[in-house]
Amino acid sequence: MLRTILASAFFAALSYASAHALTHDFQVWTAEGARRLEVALNPVTPPAVELFAPWAPSQRLDHILADGHAATIVDFIYTRCTTVCLSLGNTFQQLQTAIVSANPSAVNPPVRLLSISFDPVHDDPQALGQYAARLHADPRVWRFAGPRNAHDLAQLLKPYEVVVIPDGLGGFEHNAALLVVDPTGRLVRIFDYAEADLALAYARSIAAESNAR
């Protein structure tokens, strides 16, 4: 019986160790939870992917994000989306309003917004431009960009752990969230889009902190 108890204890220890590793010490149970925790612990440097933009020359993502002065709240979208991205679009409109009202001239705002398309098949500069116009985006605060092909897209999504899957209805399902990027371009925190106020406050605080330095 002693050996049976020892074997049971061994299996228990093995399962505990696996569960401990998989859940970051029983803090997270989903891949999304783990992604957010890991980003908060280890900021993610932006991939050097060339992105096109409406009404502007194409630019590398790390150059767009690392402007040395403003924090950026990033989201991933596709312009044909009518579900989650609509509420993300709404959230971004509210964020834009909050940013502009705190800084009416909107010259060098401390927080900027960037919507990145993950649908290079349908979203070209023109489609993104129309989308931006539809959402009344103020180009001084809210910019748009997209990868030029599937290869660039994969390079873009991988480090941010954005997972895009077909929803079976011709559109996409994706782990939509607000990604807060510091003025040096590193992704430092991920918020739910229901926590937009928190995301904005956090972005403001890291921008202020980096400008004070």
Added chain:
Amino acid sequence: MKVPRLGARAQSWVGFGLLTILILTPLHAALESSMSRHMLIQYPALMLSGALLSAAVPGVLRRRLAPWNALGLSGFVAVALCLAVLMIPRVLDLALDDPGVEAGKILALIVAGALLRHSWRIGGLLIQAFFLGYTLPMMGVVGSLYESAPARLCNAYLLDDQQNLGQGLIWLSVAIALIWLARAGRCLMARP
């Protein structure tokens, strides 16, 4: 009804064939492309392949290992804990893009299948009841969590798929409980 029994050698070959099909053919990706198929079909199928493969374990080794699994206890403990770990939603996502996790998952399920078969045979009704009394409610609770969660728990799967999985887990746990009760009842009635 009498099911024709395969010899040990034939069983292990069938197990090996099943495992090969599950891992090396397009069926692998097809089963993992849906959350419900991933857990409700691939998991049990891998356990079945492990159970069949275990027929190849030689008698000498069985006798050596027997004292480590008296009454099937440590085997049942291992299977229950293994299933508990593998039902964590993150495992399903990680299994898709981390080959290490996928290999660990497959290996754990094969071993769990082998241990379950062996422990089931030597455990007797009482120990089986303890095992099922822990594992089936766990499956039911996980199932109801999957079914009722308002948001997706896995980034790689859709919400309706997750709800199907939840319902499937609940039905499966009920079905196993009923089948076991019927068999246990018949077994007890047949005793003098």
